[in-house]
Amino acid sequence: MKKHYTSVISSIFGKFASKEFPSIIQHTINSGYVKLMGLDMSEFDKPNNYKTLNKLFTRSFKIPRAIPEEKSKLISGVDALITDAGKIENARAYQIKGMSYSIEELFGDYHKEAVKKVEGGEFINFYLSPKDYHRYHMPMDLQIVSLTHIPGKLYPVNFPLLRNKKDLFIENERVVLECKDKRGRCQVLVLVGALNVGKMVVTFEPRVETNSDIREPQHYEYEDLWVERGEMFGWFEMGSTILTFSEQGSIVPEVSINQKVSFTDILGTIR
DSSP states (O other): OOOOHHHHHHHHHHHHHHOOOOHHHHHHHHHHHHHHHTOOOTTSOOGGGOSSHHHHHTOOOSSOOOOOSOTTEEEOSSSEEEEEEEEOBTTEEEEETTEEEEHHHHHOGGGHHHHHHTTTSEEEEEEEOTTSOOEEEOSSOEEEEEEEEEOOBOOOOSHHHHHHSTTHHHHBOEEEEEEEOTTSOEEEEEEEOOTTOOOEEETTOTTOOOSSSOOSOEEEEEEEEEEOTTOEEEEESSOEEEEEEEOTTSEEEOOOTTOEEOTTOEEEEEO
16 A cells, blocks of 8 residues: 655655755755744744754754743643644534544544543644644643554645645544543643655654554554653644544533643643
8 A cells, every 4th residue: 555645755854854964055054944934032042053854843852941930730742733623523523613523533442442532522722833843742741541553645734725625624634642640630742744744753652653554453552651741742743733622521621612722731620
Protein backbone atom coordinates (compact mmCIF):
# COMPACT_ATOMS: atom_id res chain seq x y z
CA MET A 1 0.00 0.00 0.00
CA LYS A 2 1.55 3.29 -1.15
CA LYS A 3 1.91 6.30 1.10
CA HIS A 4 -0.68 9.02 0.61
CA TYR A 5 0.67 12.01 -1.31
CA THR A 6 0.42 14.18 1.83
CA SER A 7 2.78 11.82 3.63
CA VAL A 8 5.23 11.84 0.74
CA ILE A 9 5.27 15.66 0.62
CA SER A 10 5.74 15.78 4.40
CA SER A 11 8.63 13.29 4.24
CA ILE A 12 10.41 15.35 1.58
CA PHE A 13 9.92 18.56 3.54
CA GLY A 14 11.05 16.82 6.73
CA LYS A 15 14.31 15.75 5.08
CA PHE A 16 14.92 19.31 3.87
CA ALA A 17 14.15 20.76 7.30
CA SER A 18 16.49 18.27 9.03
CA LYS A 19 19.43 18.87 6.67
CA GLU A 20 22.30 21.00 7.97
CA PHE A 21 23.34 23.32 5.15
CA PRO A 22 26.54 25.41 5.01
CA SER A 23 26.23 28.24 7.52
CA ILE A 24 25.59 31.05 5.03
CA ILE A 25 22.78 29.08 3.37
CA GLN A 26 21.34 27.96 6.70
CA HIS A 27 21.34 31.54 7.98
CA THR A 28 19.40 32.60 4.87
CA ILE A 29 16.87 29.77 5.31
CA ASN A 30 16.35 30.45 9.01
CA SER A 31 16.14 34.23 8.70
CA GLY A 32 13.81 33.95 5.72
CA TYR A 33 11.49 31.62 7.62
CA VAL A 34 11.40 33.89 10.68
CA LYS A 35 10.57 36.89 8.50
CA LEU A 36 8.06 35.07 6.28
CA MET A 37 6.11 33.54 9.18
CA GLY A 38 6.50 36.46 11.56
CA LEU A 39 8.09 34.46 14.40
CA ASP A 40 8.53 36.21 17.72
CA MET A 41 12.01 35.10 18.80
CA SER A 42 12.21 37.21 21.96
CA GLU A 43 12.12 34.11 24.24
CA PHE A 44 14.45 32.05 22.08
CA ASP A 45 17.96 31.91 20.71
CA LYS A 46 18.95 33.95 17.64
CA PRO A 47 17.67 32.34 14.38
CA ASN A 48 21.20 31.90 13.02
CA ASN A 49 22.20 29.76 16.01
CA TYR A 50 19.95 26.88 14.91
CA LYS A 51 21.85 24.44 12.69
CA THR A 52 18.78 23.20 10.82
CA LEU A 53 15.32 24.53 10.08
CA ASN A 54 13.91 21.69 12.15
CA LYS A 55 15.91 22.80 15.19
CA LEU A 56 14.38 26.25 14.73
CA PHE A 57 10.89 24.68 14.54
CA THR A 58 11.40 22.68 17.73
CA ARG A 59 13.19 25.44 19.64
CA SER A 60 13.13 25.53 23.44
CA PHE A 61 12.91 28.61 25.64
CA LYS A 62 16.10 30.38 26.68
CA ILE A 63 14.48 30.99 30.08
CA PRO A 64 11.68 28.57 31.07
CA ARG A 65 8.25 30.07 31.58
CA ALA A 66 6.95 30.03 35.14
CA ILE A 67 4.18 27.50 35.84
CA PRO A 68 1.27 28.91 37.91
CA GLU A 69 1.69 27.64 41.45
CA GLU A 70 -1.96 26.89 42.18
CA LYS A 71 -2.37 23.20 41.27
CA SER A 72 -6.14 23.56 40.87
CA LYS A 73 -5.64 25.70 37.76
CA LEU A 74 -5.81 24.13 34.30
CA ILE A 75 -3.06 25.54 32.09
CA SER A 76 -2.50 25.66 28.36
CA GLY A 77 0.12 23.11 27.39
CA VAL A 78 0.89 24.91 24.13
CA ASP A 79 1.10 28.20 22.27
CA ALA A 80 -1.93 27.95 20.02
CA LEU A 81 -5.28 29.22 18.77
CA ILE A 82 -8.43 27.64 20.22
CA THR A 83 -10.42 26.73 17.10
CA ASP A 84 -13.36 25.19 18.95
CA ALA A 85 -14.44 24.09 22.42
CA GLY A 86 -17.59 22.83 24.08
CA LYS A 87 -19.54 19.85 25.41
CA ILE A 88 -19.11 16.28 24.21
CA GLU A 89 -22.58 15.03 23.25
CA ASN A 90 -23.59 11.66 21.79
CA ALA A 91 -19.89 10.76 21.49
CA ARG A 92 -19.32 13.66 19.10
CA ALA A 93 -17.22 16.81 19.16
CA TYR A 94 -16.56 19.56 16.61
CA GLN A 95 -13.48 20.11 14.47
CA ILE A 96 -14.98 23.57 13.91
CA LYS A 97 -18.48 25.03 14.34
CA GLY A 98 -20.94 23.11 12.19
CA MET A 99 -18.55 20.24 11.45
CA SER A 100 -18.91 17.45 14.00
CA TYR A 101 -17.14 14.08 14.06
CA SER A 102 -17.23 10.79 15.97
CA ILE A 103 -14.93 10.59 19.00
CA GLU A 104 -15.12 6.80 18.82
CA GLU A 105 -13.58 6.89 15.34
CA LEU A 106 -11.00 9.43 16.46
CA PHE A 107 -9.90 7.43 19.52
CA GLY A 108 -9.87 4.05 17.73
CA ASP A 109 -10.55 0.51 18.89
CA TYR A 110 -8.25 0.57 21.92
CA HIS A 111 -10.08 3.44 23.66
CA LYS A 112 -13.77 2.57 23.43
CA GLU A 113 -14.23 2.80 27.21
CA ALA A 114 -12.66 6.25 27.20
CA VAL A 115 -15.37 7.39 24.74
CA LYS A 116 -18.01 6.51 27.34
CA LYS A 117 -16.06 8.13 30.17
CA VAL A 118 -15.76 11.54 28.50
CA GLU A 119 -19.41 11.69 27.40
CA GLY A 120 -20.94 14.95 28.64
CA GLY A 121 -17.50 16.36 29.37
CA GLU A 122 -15.46 19.09 27.70
CA PHE A 123 -13.41 19.21 24.51
CA ILE A 124 -10.90 21.89 23.48
CA ASN A 125 -9.09 22.12 20.12
CA PHE A 126 -5.67 23.80 20.00
CA TYR A 127 -4.21 24.74 16.60
CA LEU A 128 -0.46 25.38 16.47
CA SER A 129 0.44 27.44 13.42
CA PRO A 130 3.86 27.17 11.72
CA LYS A 131 5.01 30.29 13.57
CA ASP A 132 4.13 28.99 17.05
CA TYR A 133 6.33 27.35 19.66
CA HIS A 134 6.03 23.66 18.73
CA ARG A 135 6.64 21.85 22.00
CA TYR A 136 3.75 20.48 24.03
CA HIS A 137 3.41 20.25 27.81
CA MET A 138 0.91 18.69 30.19
CA PRO A 139 -2.09 20.88 31.14
CA MET A 140 -2.41 19.08 34.52
CA ASP A 141 -0.76 16.23 36.44
CA LEU A 142 -1.67 13.09 34.52
CA GLN A 143 -1.01 9.36 34.70
CA ILE A 144 -0.52 7.95 31.20
CA VAL A 145 -2.60 4.76 31.03
CA SER A 146 -2.00 3.94 27.38
CA LEU A 147 -0.97 5.38 24.02
CA THR A 148 -2.03 4.47 20.50
CA HIS A 149 -0.29 5.63 17.35
CA ILE A 150 -2.82 5.54 14.50
CA PRO A 151 -1.35 5.96 10.99
CA GLY A 152 -3.19 8.09 8.47
CA LYS A 153 -2.98 10.93 5.99
CA LEU A 154 -1.43 14.33 6.62
CA TYR A 155 -3.91 16.86 5.31
CA PRO A 156 -3.40 20.48 6.44
CA VAL A 157 -5.44 21.39 9.54
CA ASN A 158 -5.92 25.05 8.58
CA PHE A 159 -9.28 26.85 8.54
CA PRO A 160 -10.26 26.09 4.90
CA LEU A 161 -9.87 22.35 5.54
CA LEU A 162 -11.45 22.50 9.01
CA ARG A 163 -14.53 24.13 7.49
CA ASN A 164 -14.84 21.99 4.39
CA LYS A 165 -13.29 18.54 4.87
CA LYS A 166 -15.46 16.16 6.85
CA ASP A 167 -13.70 13.95 9.44
CA LEU A 168 -10.36 15.71 8.94
CA PHE A 169 -9.01 14.70 12.36
CA ILE A 170 -10.12 11.09 11.81
CA GLU A 171 -8.40 10.80 8.43
CA ASN A 172 -5.10 12.26 9.64
CA GLU A 173 -2.35 10.43 11.47
CA ARG A 174 -2.62 10.84 15.23
CA VAL A 175 -1.35 9.79 18.64
CA VAL A 176 -3.99 9.11 21.31
CA LEU A 177 -3.00 9.39 24.97
CA GLU A 178 -5.51 7.97 27.45
CA CYS A 179 -4.82 9.35 30.92
CA LYS A 180 -6.15 9.66 34.46
CA ASP A 181 -5.95 12.77 36.61
CA LYS A 182 -5.16 12.65 40.34
CA ARG A 183 -8.78 11.82 41.14
CA GLY A 184 -8.87 8.95 38.65
CA ARG A 185 -10.98 10.73 36.05
CA CYS A 186 -10.45 10.16 32.34
CA GLN A 187 -8.52 12.74 30.32
CA VAL A 188 -7.64 12.10 26.66
CA LEU A 189 -5.11 14.06 24.61
CA VAL A 190 -4.89 13.55 20.85
CA LEU A 191 -1.93 14.81 18.82
CA VAL A 192 -3.03 15.26 15.20
CA GLY A 193 -0.52 15.25 12.37
CA ALA A 194 -0.72 17.64 9.43
CA LEU A 195 0.95 18.48 6.13
CA ASN A 196 4.71 19.04 6.52
CA VAL A 197 4.70 17.63 10.05
CA GLY A 198 7.65 15.32 9.51
CA LYS A 199 7.33 13.89 13.00
CA MET A 200 5.28 13.99 16.17
CA VAL A 201 7.67 13.18 19.00
CA VAL A 202 6.57 11.68 22.35
CA THR A 203 9.53 11.81 24.71
CA PHE A 204 8.39 8.99 27.02
CA GLU A 205 7.66 6.59 24.12
CA PRO A 206 10.52 6.32 21.61
CA ARG A 207 8.73 3.49 19.76
CA VAL A 208 6.34 6.04 18.25
CA GLU A 209 7.63 6.85 14.75
CA THR A 210 5.12 8.97 12.89
CA ASN A 211 4.97 9.41 9.11
CA SER A 212 6.65 6.01 8.82
CA ASP A 213 5.77 2.79 7.01
CA ILE A 214 3.42 1.36 9.65
CA ARG A 215 -0.09 0.59 8.41
CA GLU A 216 -1.82 -0.64 11.58
CA PRO A 217 -2.33 1.11 14.95
CA GLN A 218 0.46 0.55 17.48
CA HIS A 219 -0.71 0.36 21.10
CA TYR A 220 1.31 0.69 24.32
CA GLU A 221 0.22 0.44 27.97
CA TYR A 222 1.91 1.74 31.13
CA GLU A 223 1.86 0.75 34.79
CA ASP A 224 2.79 3.88 36.73
CA LEU A 225 3.78 6.64 34.32
CA TRP A 226 3.05 10.16 35.56
CA VAL A 227 3.78 13.42 33.74
CA GLU A 228 3.53 16.58 35.82
CA ARG A 229 1.61 19.71 34.93
CA GLY A 230 3.80 21.91 32.74
CA GLU A 231 6.25 19.11 31.92
CA MET A 232 7.27 18.91 28.26
CA PHE A 233 6.40 15.55 26.68
CA GLY A 234 7.21 16.11 23.01
CA TRP A 235 6.94 18.34 19.98
CA PHE A 236 5.60 18.73 16.46
CA GLU A 237 8.15 19.21 13.72
CA MET A 238 5.95 21.96 12.19
CA GLY A 239 2.52 23.26 13.23
CA SER A 240 -0.45 21.01 13.97
CA THR A 241 -3.32 20.40 16.41
CA ILE A 242 -3.87 19.00 19.89
CA LEU A 243 -7.35 17.93 21.01
CA THR A 244 -8.25 17.45 24.69
CA PHE A 245 -11.24 15.58 26.11
CA SER A 246 -12.14 15.66 29.82
CA GLU A 247 -14.53 13.55 31.86
CA GLN A 248 -17.70 15.37 32.86
CA GLY A 249 -17.22 17.55 35.95
CA SER A 250 -13.44 17.21 36.03
CA ILE A 251 -12.65 20.69 34.68
CA VAL A 252 -14.36 24.06 34.41
CA PRO A 253 -12.85 25.65 31.30
CA GLU A 254 -12.73 29.39 30.79
CA VAL A 255 -11.93 29.63 27.10
CA SER A 256 -13.47 31.07 23.97
CA ILE A 257 -13.31 30.15 20.29
CA ASN A 258 -10.57 32.00 18.37
CA GLN A 259 -8.76 32.80 21.63
CA LYS A 260 -4.97 32.92 21.30
CA VAL A 261 -3.33 31.16 24.22
CA SER A 262 0.24 30.62 25.37
CA PHE A 263 1.83 27.79 27.31
CA THR A 264 1.32 28.43 31.08
CA ASP A 265 -1.82 30.55 30.55
CA ILE A 266 -4.62 29.61 32.97
CA LEU A 267 -7.56 28.16 31.01
CA GLY A 268 -9.86 27.18 33.85
CA THR A 269 -10.12 25.14 37.03
CA ILE A 270 -9.50 21.47 37.81
CA ARG A 271 -12.28 20.31 40.12
